[in-house]
Amino acid sequence: MSESLSDRAAAACLRAAVAAPSIHNTQPWRFRFDGGGFDVFGDPARRLEAIDPQHRGMYLSVGAAVCNLRLALAAEGWVSRLERGGPEGRAARVALAASREPDGSVRALAGAIARRRTNREPYDDAVIPDATLDALCRAGAAGGVRLVALDPVRRGAVLALTQAADAVQRADPRYQRELTAWTTGHADRRDGVPARVFGPRATTAALPLRDFGLDLPPKERGLARFERHPHLLVLHSRGDGRAEWLDAGRALQRVLLTAVVHGLAVQPMTQALEVPNLRRMLAAQDGRWFPQMILRVGYGRPVDTGPRRPLRDVLLPADGTSLPLRSTAFSRPPAATAGSRYRR
Structure with a gap:
């Protein structure tokens, strides 16, 4: 060596x-x-x-x-x-x-x-084995960080908050300008989100995904049916400062890589974490755990990077x-x- x-x-x-x-x-x-x-x-x-x-x-x-x-x-x-x-x-x-x-x-x-x-395509309507979810939760458990798989009731609540946050952001001109700045540009641009990875628009509003193609004509974006009951995971940290954010990011990446090892696709759904009053509703009632990331996971087809x-x-x-x-x-x-x- x-x-x-x-x-x-x-x-x-x-x-x-x-x-x-x-x-x-x-x-x-x-x-x-x-x-x-x-x-x-x-x-x-x-x-x-x-x-x-x-x-x-x-x-x-x-x-x-x-x-x-x-x-x-x-x-x-x-x-x-x-x-x-x-x-x-x-x-x-x-x-x-x-x-x-x-x-x-x-x-x-x-x-x-x-x-x-980051896979923004539809996922299969397939159940993720408990052993696989447990592996993801273990990957996200590090010191003051934990990952929680949501049951149907909590999933519905998080989706509702995400939908509300999405509506708030779409109505904000600052958000629209910022999103446009990072989703348009020359084909050889080396940052931002290019159109080839936007993913299709969902045929239903039940799954409120961020629309990276706000400025694209509808004919340039396909429509697709997404899974009816998405698997959602929420990453929390004890504390809510820079050190905790850094630790949460490290744990998040371990979760994402563990998902790859198990053949899972993953997409962040962070709108509700970007609207302060809605993010507070996702925090633990005891005030000790703070939400840092919401993940949609499932089995999907390969996508570009x-x-x-x-x-x-x-x-x-x-x-x-x-x-x-x-x-x-x-x-x-x-x-x-x-x-x-x-x-x-």
Whole structure:
């Protein structure tokens, strides 16, 4: 085992990090590699002021990227140590701690990074086995984070709140402008949500999905029948600050990768979490658990992935003058290298 992380391995791990999901695919993260570890920052310039004024969604996204980064390091044979916060507004530091041969579960989750997608298509009307739901809940249980599978009564309540939130947002010009800004642009755009992954419009309002194609003529969007009784999961955290959001994002990504391993499709349904008075209605009555993510899960057909920015756009210089990795590390690695697991 190498005693240091090579530039090529570091670049491969960063490609895994930026493969994480993010709110509207804004990819609101920046990284700095100094040989001994990675500093991870949020990128306030890519924040969404209409739906994420407190940057909660941004920190969830950064937490998901941190999860991918640590899994990729583990798959390369490295144990890492996580430090939350830090100078310069740092969200986290992932420090190299020791080398160790990865186990099968780590390899499975790391291998799922490149296959994870946000799937906005209809899912089958099929029951998810209890054992699979239990595996997802275990993946989402970490310290002060928990994942709950909703029963029919709670599912109906969450869908009703989501429908109400969707109506509020559609009537907000700021929301409409923000959504348009992240769903339109040139075909070669490397961020945002492109039309190819919008998914069809539902034939019924019973499943209130975010419509990323508000500006598209109806003839350019197909209609489809979605499942009548969707499986919904809600991720909660104890506390509701930046550290808890980061931890929730890490747990969220473990859930998403575990879903991939079990052959499940997943779509976030976050409208009710973006309207403050409705989000409060989803919090635990004891005031100790705060909702951070709502997920729709099921069995669906494969879908395309969203675009990703190149590493040059998300790397900060280690010494203030130059990027920390050799230029050759930015090129896409050949198929035989470990980094090929994390291609977009």
